[in-house]
Amino acid sequence: VGVTIAELATGRHPFLPAEKGGLASTERFWALAEVIKHTATAKECAAATDAAISAAVADCGAELRSFVCAAVRAEASERATVQELLAHPFFACAEGAESSTPPPELLRRLWLGDASPARDC
Numbered sequence: 001v002g003v004t005i006a007e008l009a010t011g012r013h014p015f016l017p018a019e020k021g022g023l024a025s026t027e028r029f030w031a032l033a034e035v036i037k038h039t040a041t042a043k044e045c046a047a048a049t050d051a052a053i054s055a056a057v058a059d060c061g062a063e064l065r066s067f068v069c070a071a072v073r074a075e076a077s078e079r080a081t082v083q084e085l086l087a088h089p090f091f092a093c094a095e096g097a098e099s100s101t102p103p104p105e106l107l108r109r110l111w112l113g114d115a116s117p118a119r120d121c
Contacts (some may be wrong), residue, residue, distance in 0.1 A: 001085065002053070002067070002068045002069070002071025002072035003015075003032075003072055005035055005056050005068055007050075007066075009059070009060050010056055010057065010059075012056075014053050014056030014057070015031045015032045015052050015056075016031045038041065042074065042075065045074045045075035046048055046073070046075060049073075049074045051075070053068060053069060054069065056068075057069075057091050064089075064090055066088070067085065067090040070085065070088065
């Protein structure tokens, strides 16, 4: 979920260099496999994953960065659960709203860091 959200927010796969953004889905998969392949230990894999994700969403809003980092953890036991992700501040604006889908403009502002869910809902 986190990789998909990062890709939707930035327009590129978080494990690919920007100049290789137009690759097919299988090539994007192999880019992630390259990150894993070039790490000798689980700790190195986690560090490489964290670095790639952090760099990919560095220009996004704080709530989105936090959500993506919680969802993308190399060690499954460290990843946020579905319930934790749904309770994350990134989705807080949907609570109590008529629709469970935040308006596109609010999502855009959240991604760019121009809005606070608590303030804008």
